[in-house]
Amino acid sequence: xxxxxxxxxxxxxxxxxxxxxxxxSDSGSGSGSGGTINGSGSTFAAPIYQQWGADLKSSKGLTVxxxxxxxxQGVSDFxxxxxxxxxxxSALKDEEVKAAxxxxxxxxxxxxxxxxxxxxxxxxxxxxxKLDGATISNIFLGKITSWNDPAIAxxxxxxxxxxxxxxxxxxxxxxxxxxxxxTFLADSSKQWSSQVGSDKSVKWPTGTGAKGNDGVAAAVxxxxxxxxxxxxxxxxxxxxxxxxxxxxxxxxxxxTLASTSAAGQGLKVPADLRFTAIxxxxxxxxxxxxxxxxxxxxxxxxxxxxxxxxxxxxxxxDYGLGAGQAxxxxxxxxxxxxxxxxxxxxxxSSLQCNGKALG
Amino acid sequence: xxxxxxxxxxxxxxxxAARGTVFALTLVALVPLVLxxxxxxxxxxxxxxxxFFTQDPTGxxxxxxxxxxxxxxxxxxxxxxxxxxxxPVGIGVAVWLVEYGRTGRLASIxxxxxxxxxxxxxxxxxxxxxxxxxxxxFLDGSFAGWKGSAALALLMxxxxxxxxxxxxxxxxDGLRESALALGAPRWRVITRVVLPTALPGLVTGSLLAVAxxxxxxxxxxxxxxxxxxxxxxxxxxxxxLPIQIFSDIQNPKAEIVQRAWGSALTLVALxxxxxxxxxxxxxxxxxxxx
Amino acid sequence: xxAGTLPxxxxxxxxxxxxARLPDRLMRYGLLGLALAVLALLVxxxxxxVSDSQDVFAKQGVVGFLFDNDxxxxxxxxxALPLVVGTVITSALALVIGVPIAIATALFITxxxxxxxxxxxxxxxxxxxxxxSVVYGLWGVFVLIPNLKPATQWFADTFSFLPFVxxxxxxxxxxxxxxxxxxxxxxxxxxxxxxxxxxxxPDHKEAALALGATRWEMIxMAVLPYSRAGITGGAMLGLGRAIGETIAVTLxxxxxxxxxxxxxxxxxxLAAVIANEFGEASSDPLHRSALLAAGLVLFILTxxxxxxxxxxxxxxxxxxxxxxxxxxxxxx
Numbered sequence: 001x002x003x004x005x006x007x008x009x010x011x012x013x014x015x016x017x018x019x020x021x022x023x024x025s026d027s028g029s030g031s032g033s034g035g036t037i038n039g040s041g042s043t044f045a046a047p048i049y050q051q052w053g054a055d056l057k058s059s060k061g062l063t064v065x066x067x068x069x070x071x072x073q074g075v076s077d078f079x080x081x082x083x084x085x086x087x088x089x090s091a092l093k094d095e096e097v098k099a100a101x102x103x104x105x106x107x108x109x110x111x112x113x114x115x116x117x118x119x120x121x122x123x124x125x126x127x128x129x130k131l132d133g134a135t136i137s138n139i140f141l142g143k144i145t146s147w148n149d150p151a152i153a154x155x156x157x158x159x160x161x162x163x164x165x166x167x168x169x170x171x172x173x174x175x176x177x178x179x180x181x182x183t184f185l186a187d188s189s190k191q192w193s194s195q196v197g198s199d200k201s202v203k204w205p206t207g208t209g210a211k212g213n214d215g216v217a218a219a220v221x222x223x224x225x226x227x228x229x230x231x232x233x234x235x236x237x238x239x240x241x242x243x244x245x246x247x248x249x250x251x252x253x254x255x256t257l258a259s260t261s262a263a264g265q266g267l268k269v270p271a272d273l274r275f276t277a278i279x280x281x282x283x284x285x286x287x288x289x290x291x292x293x294x295x296x297x298x299x300x301x302x303x304x305x306x307x308x309x310x311x312x313x314x315x316x317x318d319y320g321l322g323a324g325q326a327x328x329x330x331x332x333x334x335x336x337x338x339x340x341x342x343x344x345x346x347x348x349s350s351l352q353c354n355g356k357a358l359g
Numbered sequence: 360x361x362x363x364x365x366x367x368x369x370x371x372x373x374x375x376a377a378r379g380t381v382f383a384l385t386l387v388a389l390v391p392l393v394l395x396x397x398x399x400x401x402x403x404x405x406x407x408x409x410x411f412f413t414q415d416p417t418g419x420x421x422x423x424x425x426x427x428x429x430x431x432x433x434x435x436x437x438x439x440x441x442x443x444x445x446x447p448v449g450i451g452v453a454v455w456l457v458e459y460g461r462t463g464r465l466a467s468i469x470x471x472x473x474x475x476x477x478x479x480x481x482x483x484x485x486x487x488x489x490x491x492x493x494x495x496x497f498l499d500g501s502f503a504g505w506k507g508s509a510a511l512a513l514l515m516x517x518x519x520x521x522x523x524x525x526x527x528x529x530x531x532d533g534l535r536e537s538a539l540a541l542g543a544p545r546w547r548v549i550t551r552v553v554l555p556t557a558l559p560g561l562v563t564g565s566l567l568a569v570a571x572x573x574x575x576x577x578x579x580x581x582x583x584x585x586x587x588x589x590x591x592x593x594x595x596x597x598x599x600l601p602i603q604i605f606s607d608i609q610n611p612k613a614e615i616v617q618r619a620w621g622s623a624l625t626l627v628a629l630x631x632x633x634x635x636x637x638x639x640x641x642x643x644x645x646x647x648x649x
Numbered sequence: 650x651x652a653g654t655l656p657x658x659x660x661x662x663x664x665x666x667x668x669a670r671l672p673d674r675l676m677r678y679g680l681l682g683l684a685l686a687v688l689a690l691l692v693x694x695x696x697x698x699v700s701d702s703q704d705v706f707a708k709q710g711v712v713g714f715l716f717d718n719d720x721x722x723x724x725x726x727x728x729a730l731p732l733v734v735g736t737v738i739t740s741a742l743a744l745v746i747g748v749p750i751a752i753a754t755a756l757f758i759t760x761x762x763x764x765x766x767x768x769x770x771x772x773x774x775x776x777x778x779x780x781x782s783v784v785y786g787l788w789g790v791f792v793l794i795p796n797l798k799p800a801t802q803w804f805a806d807t808f809s810f811l812p813f814v815x816x817x818x819x820x821x822x823x824x825x826x827x828x829x830x831x832x833x834x835x836x837x838x839x840x841x842x843x844x845x846x847x848x849x850x851p852d853h854k855e856a857a858l859a860l861g862a863t864r865w866e867m868i869x870m871a872v873l874p875y876s877r878a879g880i881t882g883g884a885m886l887g888l889g890r891a892i893g894e895t896i897a898v899t900l901x902x903x904x905x906x907x908x909x910x911x912x913x914x915x916x917x918x919l920a921a922v923i924a925n926e927f928g929e930a931s932s933d934p935l936h937r938s939a940l941l942a943a944g945l946v947l948f949i950l951t952x953x954x955x956x957x958x959x960x961x962x963x964x965x966x967x968x969x970x971x972x973x974x975x976x977x978x979x980x981x
Contacts, residue, residue, distance in 0.1 A: 392777050545676070574779075
């Protein structure tokens, strides 16, 4: 092989690299007639946002590129400005608001209500096992280690429980679902509240960590005796059995569309819409249900989002809070109750781009 | 006792037992290989279809999970760019070491650093690129395919340089001296005599580096990240087979897990093909120079 | 080509003009620049890693970071002991399981196998290295973990009197991670051992055999002692690989930020935590510096281990040279 061939090889390699780096039509910005918007965050809400994205693609040509990476990273990406919108199952904490204020005013816009199920995979344990908050806390604290523990048996008189050991599965990444679940546990158990607390990411006393609602679902599916917390859509899609959890009125409630909606009824929420519906006072409510939020800046363009993307995000939110609410029910997410819906819609119409209202 | 006395039965038994154990342990070493290949074929073949290679992963929660087109193309793109970065530099460093540095102090230092590079875990390379290129928002923006390629190139570099040095050292000095005696300038000797002679070995080393880079996941997690659609834009996120497999493993759905097996089978097949080609080239070289 | 001749300052006809020497200079200094750039790159990376991880060391101190058993990012606690312990345990398991098997394969291939089988066996062992980490992880999660659970549970129950054994076998755990790491380091340790064992001077071996030793005794007396340094070097290289392995480990170790009480508990490792948490750390400087600090620890650990490994391998090469020199002298 001569040096000429060498140069030829090198030149064609460089050419190929140059061509590919120049990019092609479909990528980051501006594919299709409606453009592309990028969002990331909650795996809790991923199924419904993907559904809305699919609907918008076929109706308006808008591509929604949503990365389900967990609420923690969603907040991170939103604050860093690497996405057009973020998604989190818990509204921004005070410190997170402060960090986000560097770019403008952050808004928390609730989109749908979802439920965190306590799903288990144990042969021999009946469906809708009755569990109260204290028992669930003790399971996740590692104090209750087998399925036929007296604390569980007491609430399920007549059920034949196997002696299988309990394997706890929790999230390894920063998760809004974790925040919702641990808020419930902290409310139900003083020991949980003082030892572990409630946050998007906590120091779990026991158990295996998995990434995303998907990962937890996968881990529960793979291990006999496993129990984990996953959003309802995931539990239903994988035919999980989940527990009937005792709510604040003392009733054991199974997570359903109705009990999830009930959690949102009669809620009083602050003006910045930072609320949680855990342990709702409504007697029919499932206690571990709450809203999930989309995070956007009030003035998106000033925060660094391009105008076309800002318009796309508004289209996405308009659809989600409009016709999308009916779609949500198909995936067992509850639509927002009327008063919340009005407040959310008001926030969306206030979105601006460099001072001008978005069309 | 004379040293030529018969071996006692006890010693014979120990000998046989020891040799048996060594043999058994060798078989044990091969069990994982057999099992991995078996399960790859058992669970992965079922996923292979035309759709598997021509559809992008849809990322849909319900319904058709799609195929692995973007992952496969992404891997090919990322590794191609990484090779373009690493192979010339690796060979260049090897040439310097053999032709100019030789046994000098600076050359020992360079060799030491190449050795250090060989031992660095791949995730640390990803971290390096992450903090220097991604966090600083170099050239607009966070994750980009070419940044992933840079991380892979760092991984490939020491492999190419090491293999290159070995192979270039094998070129007989006589060849160099004859060319010099004929009046060729140094650089011509290198490009027209040394490199072409060493070419098969250089190709082998490069192909082995490529095979290694194809299978790496950790460096890509926070450099090229992932995306679902097929993309030819290396300045944006790019999907890749290892990343797709990593994500699919953590999914509860059976079809997606099966897709992971199919992708794994594809990836291993690709790596095997490249490794076999590398060996073939190496074998040809040894028969040519024999 | 000049036609002039010398002594009074003319140029030799074989010499080239300064302009013609330019490409030579370009190549020489160009390539030197390349080599120096590689050095500089590594040094720069190291310094950036060190400086960007200062935040967490300022907050907790180096000792606090390494030895506090409290990894809780949401409360700004970054005690990495669970990670360090997990890395150490899985790597130790990998060595304990993998090195003896690797040495056995090396011995078998070089000493005991029939000549025809040698290449086949060598290729097979090296094929283990061709399987990427993520595929081992996939296989570990869906094949190894479920199939080994009964056996490992039986082991845990029967041998629970041993320290660190007993209790319930969690799905993913330290042991499975160590097992997969053992499989992954096998090719390296085996290759180096093979090379070292094959350089044992035949004289040593023949002497042992001539004195009436059995095959195994010959190996024990002549081969193993001679190759000890080299094999240790190979094992340390395997250790370095095991310490830095990320993907396979994070899939099968359980990602638990606590220190498990027994080898069948879930755990965590330095590399796994970086892969799992980098995303949410991107806008939290303290968390990010903690992950970078974990990366720095990994980097330094592998540097040290590989350095020691190199020392052993060089020593074994030197011994081989000395021995062959001595043999040549003796024969002279």
